[in-house]
Amino acid sequence: MLLGAGVLVAVGAVGVTVALWPVGDTGPDTGSDTASTGAARSSDIPGATASAPDAARAPSVAAPSSTAPSRVYPLSRTPRTIPAVREHTPARGPGWRPASTARVVVTAGALADEGKLLAGELKMTYGGTAGARAGDVQLKLDRGQANKGAESYTLTVTNRRVTVAAPAEAGVFYGTRTLKQEVTGGSTAPEGVVRDRPAKERRGLMLDIARKHFTAGWIEDRIRELGDLKFNELGLHFSDDQGFRIASDSHPEVVSQQHLTKAEVRRILALAASRHITVVPEIDSPGHLGAVLAAHPDLQLTNAQGVAARGAIDISKPESAKIVDDLLNEYADLFPGASWHLGGDEYRALTVSSPAASYPQLAAAATEKYGSGAGVSDLATGWLNDRAATVRAHDRTAVRAWNDGFYQSSSVQPDKSIQVAYWTGKEIGARQPAGYLSAGRKVVNYNDEYLYYVLGQPNTFVYPTGERIYKQWTPRVLRGSSAVSSTYDDQILGGVFAVWCDLAGSQTQAQVAAGIRMPLRATVQKLWDPRTQPSLSWNRFKTLADRLD
Numbered sequence: 282m283l284l285g286a287g288v289l290v291a292v293g294a295v296g297v298t299v300a301l302w303p304v305g306d307t308g309p310d311t312g313s314d315t316a317s318t319g320a321a322r323s324s325d326i327p328g329a330t331a332s333a334p335d336a337a338r339a340p341s342v343a344a345p346s347s348t349a350p351s352r353v354y355p356l357s358r359t360p361r362t363i364p365a366v367r368e369h370t371p372a373r374g375p376g377w378r379p380a381s382t383a384r385v386v387v388t389a390g391a392l393a394d395e396g397k398l399l400a401g402e403l404k405m406t407y408g409g410t411a412g413a414r415a416g417d418v419q420l421k422l423d424r425g426q427a428n429k430g431a432e433s434y435t436l437t438v439t440n441r442r443v444t445v446a447a448p449a450e451a452g453v454f455y456g457t458r459t460l461k462q463e464v465t466g467g468s469t470a471p472e473g474v475v476r477d478r479p480a481k482e483r484r485g486l487m488l489d490i491a492r493k494h495f496t497a498g499w500i501e502d503r504i505r506e507l508g509d510l511k512f513n514e515l516g517l518h519f520s521d522d523q524g525f526r527i528a529s530d531s532h533p534e535v536v537s538q539q540h541l542t543k544a545e546v547r548r549i550l551a552l553a554a555s556r557h558i559t560v561v562p563e564i565d566s567p568g569h570l571g572a573v574l575a576a577h578p579d580l581q582l583t584n585a586q587g588v589a590a591r592g593a594i595d596i597s598k599p600e601s602a603k604i605v606d607d608l609l610n611e612y613a614d615l616f617p618g619a620s621w622h623l624g625g626d627e628y629r630a631l632t633v634s635s636p637a638a639s640y641p642q643l644a645a646a647a648t649e650k651y652g653s654g655a656g657v658s659d660l661a662t663g664w665l666n667d668r669a670a671t672v673r674a675h676d677r678t679a680v681r682a683w684n685d686g687f688y689q690s691s692s693v694q695p696d697k698s699i700q701v702a703y704w705t706g707k708e709i710g711a712r713q714p715a716g717y718l719s720a721g722r723k724v725v726n727y728n729d730e731y732l733y734y735v736l737g738q739p740n741t742f743v744y745p746t747g748e749r750i751y752k753q754w755t756p757r758v759l760r761g762s763s764a765v766s767s768t769y770d771d772q773i774l775g776g777v778f779a780v781w782c783d784l785a786g787s788q789t790q791a792q793v794a795a796g797i798r799m800p801l802r803a804t805v806q807k808l809w810d811p812r813t814q815p816s817l818s819w820n821r822f823k824t825l826a827d828r829l830d
Contacts, residue, residue, distance in 0.1 A: 625686020737784025
């Protein structure tokens with residue numbers, strides 16, 4: 282019988298056994314998706330028959346007496362987190378809750394940032410490298426787990442303490458995110474061991490801060506949100522036709538009135554680094570350079586009739602390469618990391634029926650550089666390769682470009698190491714994703730059918746919903762709603778949810794944050810967990826998100 286929340290009394294011939302759920306638990310769970318740390322099972326009741334696995338796990342308990350009831354803990358349940366943990370080994374015990382008298386301690390000074398952050402979040406004391414004691418959380422590096430990946434971790438709750446261990450700092454950080462979610466709202470971290478790791482290495486949000494100015498504070502709030510959700514990438518598309526939004530020393534004339542200062546960018550980068558998030562900058566070229574060209578109209582691409590091609594730079598002019606390389610070199614010194622996005626999409630010279638006739642200067646430059654038979658697409662591909670070489674000189678080893686910057690018609694081939702940022706199948710001469718994958722290229726999924734949040738919903742775009750992503754999208758769904766073969770899974774590095782600000786005034790910053798909240802959570806669930814169908818229903822997932830926020 283039940284004598285109040287959390288107390289189960291079983292009456293047998295020899296006495297009474299009282300089973301107490303850990304603090305914060307709610308007792309038996311009648312729904313398969315409900316978050317809980319456990320419930321009493323038949324094997325917990327004296328006189329009931331235990332299954333073989335339960336009997337093996339259950340501790341021996343002395344026969345209860347009427348004057349000294351014994352305490353029996355139910356087998357813990359898998360914690361409910363976003364993204365879901367990959368594996369949990371249950372155990373019996375009280376679980377763990379933070380207390381102001383307890384500490385977060387670390388085994389290496391390199392984990393001080395993670396330790397101090399968690400201690401502050403849970404209102405605990407940071408104890409440095411002191412030894413762990415009852416009630417403490419210990420963070421430690423364990424190189425023996427390296428075969429699971431740098432972002433893997435184990436989280437062990439036993440004997441009224443917590444240990445988070447991982448082969449690298451990033452994994453330790455993700456373990457602390459899981460623990461933080463487990464105890465949200467006064468809940469209890471369940472007894473047992475979590476073993477967790479991401480399915481995909483790239484898990485990102487991209488912000489178009491060129492068309493719409495976002496404040497540094499708003500971007501920092503998104504970084505905190507991304508970190509708690511175990512995203513590891515933030516893309517900043519900061520140059521386009523409508524604006525150039527980061528201060529420049531080499532070309533201050535191209536910078537928009539509303540922009541981020543370099544001090545603000547450094548603050549953003551420092552916060553991102555503390556959350557193990559790589560910031561991926563993008564200066565799109567040779568198209569989408571309208572803000573640069575407004576200050577340098579002599580570099581604007583014009584057709585045979587003298588009509589300017591909006592946003593397009595004339596790649597037949599050496600001065601065009603120089604100004605773009607000046608900017609690439611400058612910002613490569615500002616942004617750390619191995620990743621860079623070159624853009625390469627929607628070059629207007631290659632969206633007309635006859636590029637050579639419309640832009641004879643480009644055709645002539647192609648022939649001069651690559652010989653007879655070369656065309657405008659060859660010149661554009663050469664431009665992409667040259668810009669890749671510029672950023673590689675700054676140790677950028679993970680360089681990507683939009684898929685419509687790869688041209689089937691060109692004999693000059695894009696450098697093999699340039700990753701494909703696949704977003705559309707609507708461009709002229711569109712290629713199926715398998716065309717890139719079968720050629721051995723690595724791909725990052727930006728599928729515009731699911732992952733494009735375009736302000737104002739122009740053309741055929743509609744705001745994506747978390748539910749649709751959660752139910753239908755996977756990293757292998759690169760174009761439309763069809764998945765590519767699982768044989769290509771290892772070449773798909775991950776996915777990025779993209780915010781584009783085509784109609785910048787359509788939403789405020791607060792509306793954007795609210796609009797992308799559930800799509801972000803659904804996206805990371807699919808990037809972290811390899812299962813096509815998550816274990817929770819959408820409604821329960823949404824309820825969980827509301828509880829954790």
